[in-house]
Amino acid sequence: MPTDVVMPQMGESIFEGTITKWLKKPGDAVEKDEPLFEISTDKVDAEIPAPASGILTEIKSPEGETVTINTVVAVIGGSDEATAPASSASTAEPAPAAPKSETPKQAAASAPAEVPVPQDQPAPIVSDEPLRSSPLVRRIAREHNIDLRHIRGTGSAGRISKDDILRYIAEGPATSTPAPKAPASVTPLKDELVPMSRMRSIIAERMLESRRTSPHAYSIYKIDMTRIVRLRERNRAAFEQRHGIKLTFMPFIAAAAIDAVRQFPIVNASIEGSGIRYHGNIHLGIAVALEWGLIVPVVRQAETLSFPALARTIADLAERARTKKLKPEEASGSTFTLTNSGVFGGEYGTPILNQPEAAILAIGGLKKEPIVLTDSEGNDTIAIRSMQTHCLGFDHRIIDGADAGKFMTVFKDALESWTREIV
Amino acid sequence: MIEYLYLGRVPYDEALALQNELVELRRAGRIGNTLLLLEHPPVLTLGRNADRSNVLASDATLANRGVTLHHINRGGDVTYHGPGQLIGYPIFDLRSMKAASGNRLGPVDFVRLMEEALIRVCGTYGVHAGRIPGLTGVWCGPSAGESGPDRKIAAIGIHVSRGITSHGFAFNLTTNLSDFLLINPCGITDKPVASLNLEVSDPACLPALEAVAHEAARQFGMVFAEPILAVESLHAFRARAAEDTPLQPPRQVEQLAGLPDPPVRA
Numbered sequence: 001m002p003t004d005v006v007m008p009q010m011g012e013s014i015f016e017g018t019i020t021k022w023l024k025k026p027g028d029a030v031e032k033d034e035p036l037f038e039i040s041t042d043k044v045d046a047e048i049p050a051p052a053s054g055i056l057t058e059i060k061s062p063e064g065e066t067v068t069i070n071t072v073v074a075v076i077g078g079s080d081e082a083t084a085p086a087s088s089a090s091t092a093e094p095a096p097a098a099p100k101s102e103t104p105k106q107a108a109a110s111a112p113a114e115v116p117v118p119q120d121q122p123a124p125i126v127s128d129e130p131l132r133s134s135p136l137v138r139r140i141a142r143e144h145n146i147d148l149r150h151i152r153g154t155g156s157a158g159r160i161s162k163d164d165i166l167r168y169i170a171e172g173p174a175t176s177t178p179a180p181k182a183p184a185s186v187t188p189l190k191d192e193l194v195p196m197s198r199m200r201s202i203i204a205e206r207m208l209e210s211r212r213t214s215p216h217a218y219s220i221y222k223i224d225m226t227r228i229v230r231l232r233e234r235n236r237a238a239f240e241q242r243h244g245i246k247l248t249f250m251p252f253i254a255a256a257a258i259d260a261v262r263q264f265p266i267v268n269a270s271i272e273g274s275g276i277r278y279h280g281n282i283h284l285g286i287a288v289a290l291e292w293g294l295i296v297p298v299v300r301q302a303e304t305l306s307f308p309a310l311a312r313t314i315a316d317l318a319e320r321a322r323t324k325k326l327k328p329e330e331a332s333g334s335t336f337t338l339t340n341s342g343v344f345g346g347e348y349g350t351p352i353l354n355q356p357e358a359a360i361l362a363i364g365g366l367k368k369e370p371i372v373l374t375d376s377e378g379n380d381t382i383a384i385r386s387m388q389t390h391c392l393g394f395d396h397r398i399i400d401g402a403d404a405g406k407f408m409t410v411f412k413d414a415l416e417s418w419t420r421e422i423v
Numbered sequence: 424m425i426e427y428l429y430l431g432r433v434p435y436d437e438a439l440a441l442q443n444e445l446v447e448l449r450r451a452g453r454i455g456n457t458l459l460l461l462e463h464p465p466v467l468t469l470g471r472n473a474d475r476s477n478v479l480a481s482d483a484t485l486a487n488r489g490v491t492l493h494h495i496n497r498g499g500d501v502t503y504h505g506p507g508q509l510i511g512y513p514i515f516d517l518r519s520m521k522a523a524s525g526n527r528l529g530p531v532d533f534v535r536l537m538e539e540a541l542i543r544v545c546g547t548y549g550v551h552a553g554r555i556p557g558l559t560g561v562w563c564g565p566s567a568g569e570s571g572p573d574r575k576i577a578a579i580g581i582h583v584s585r586g587i588t589s590h591g592f593a594f595n596l597t598t599n600l601s602d603f604l605l606i607n608p609c610g611i612t613d614k615p616v617a618s619l620n621l622e623v624s625d626p627a628c629l630p631a632l633e634a635v636a637h638e639a640a641r642q643f644g645m646v647f648a649e650p651i652l653a654v655e656s657l658h659a660f661r662a663r664a665a666e667d668t669p670l671q672p673p674r675q676v677e678q679l680a681g682l683p684d685p686p687v688r689a
Contacts, residue, residue, distance in 0.1 A: 011531030012522055020471075033585055043559040043609075044530045045471045045498035046583035244551060325523070 003052040005074040007067050010041060018066045019073060023047070024056050030076060037073070052076050066135060133160040140165050199293040210355045214395040218350055219404035221392075223412045225366060226385045228252050235422055243308050247422075250286070251311035253363055253390075254338060256414035258282055258303050261336055264407040266399055267359040267392075268336050276398055285334025285354060286314055288321045289343075296354060297321050298334045307422045341391070342366060348389040358398055361411075364389035425515075425649045427458040427640040428660060429633055435466045435493055435504070438512070441657075442589045445514045449587050453664045456519060458643055459512040460636040463504040465490040467606060470499040470580050477501045480605040490605065497590035499559075499580030500610035507597035507618070509635055513537070513643070518586040520647065530583045534559055537592055540642040541577045544594070547638055548629065550622040552576055560609070561594075563617045574617035578609060596620060596635055 007017045020040040024030055035047035036056070050056075057077035061067050133141075133148055137160050141148050151168045153160035196204065232247055239247040261268045261282050270277045284302035288295050297317035302310060320326050334354065341349025341362040348364035369387045374380050390411070394404050433441075438461060448454045467478060467490060477500055478485075478492070485492060490503075504510060520528045528536075538554055541561045545552035552563050561577035577594040595618035603616045619635075620626045629635075637653070644651030654660045 009527070009529050011529040011535070012524065012526060014529065014531055035584060040471050040498055041531060043470075043497075043499040043580045044534060044583065045496060045581070046530050047585065049585045241551060244546065 260411040270356040285337035287339035430461040465505040477607040497580040540646040
């Protein structure tokens, strides 16, 4: 029974490979695990072994060709298909000299087409756009003398797949009227029903549940971040060199939030039955938006961390969240959450509480704005300052507007009059 | 588990022969994943993607300086090895390892892990190094407050045969960087070369090559998540790889005795 030889995957994010050298020719006998062809990438030269013993009957992808992984690049016929003189037919011995002259050259992929394309009947040109096919499809088209413009592709945006061209070869030009595709420069909207992914349906359920549980209210404060911006600029190189991570605004905001939470523990609380549970630690959740959904890694006991340790923990958690390396216990158990709405370019966001927490702080966009500054003598001037609007979402069952306002005032002062050492 | 051997300074040919020997032993399963750590006398090697024009010095110049040239089967272009440069040849069976995600470890994934180990070795000595996408190897950026191009502190080039890796990395510790002027390293003309002694804040505190070799082995163990075991000598290593009694007679013996081929061979 013939065995397919496929293009292997050289690395987790690598989806193609280029054959640089075939070590065997069609008709050669190969042993299982014997090097069959070579792939060379940047700094890796790999000999790929044969998956089975037998005679190499066909090479589908010649040297220099790039194919996607798992594409069949060659076929090893079973040894019973070998026309070589039988030495030991059951075990394929690599018989050196004899088989080559006697084995008829197996049809390599460069053989001329068996199905004649009707030349007399001019096939309609379906589309004139370039690059609607893969290198493999283009090679098949070259061999069979087919103009790809005559083929209708069934892939996305009219892409011609291998099946399309093989069908064209078997059946000839499409007899059904080739519907002229809408000019592909504008992709039309698709009317389709897509089932929700598991993560999306969980997020949907949680969001609805949170809104149903807590009456949400919002307190919005505009904060002058100029001092922090300047502090960060002055210290970022030294910080990065000493601690090995980039210095972002996140640790400043987190540290200020922790200070404010210490003074107003009601924002770090949860409702338990008919009581209010004030938590003994601040487990700070940092919401991270990923392509596949939302996740909230938690900085445990954030109030005990020094500034560099806080920065490092936040960076590490965010990185591992993005690369899907978080442990489940690292993504739950927060008592207060920070979420970055500003990263999308807007002013601020109105977040939904991460139950069972009582408050969530949305960080706004950092923008330069003209601000009125009053000096000690009461003179007003207009200055350009870096402003950021933060929005505290809170559960109005246990946090009142006054509490929220006081919390935000302390938070604002912490940032506007920052004195802590950071490096 | 990864076993490692520090071999001191070894001529290139000898090291190549040793690698081939170990690749065969690894394939036969007589040794486990092994890391060779050593140093070479001055030599230029040209890999599979090498362009001879990247060797800038003439043959006469090379001969005068005692630099030999070798064509080898690793990936990559031309590079220089010499005293003060830590060479690492991991002879690993990729099929015995898994990526962090649980999938197979491909050759390129393996290269990324090797880079990670070397980046961490740089970190041990206070040097911030990293990768440049598309340019395999370990790179240092310009020092804080300065501008300038990235510099390559470690070059990588591997060969994989039936899942067994050979060749590996060359990490500049106190390498004479002017020797790199003999070539366009890896065919790159616009990015210079770096060495660890010029990157650390206090070069006098940089330990000897052997100590850094042990640190590299340690980081390999961390990155590949394997216990790491130092083997005292090549002699001890070979002794432990001694062949066991085979499970069945060799095929040739069976044929001579006229025995039929068994349906399954061990």
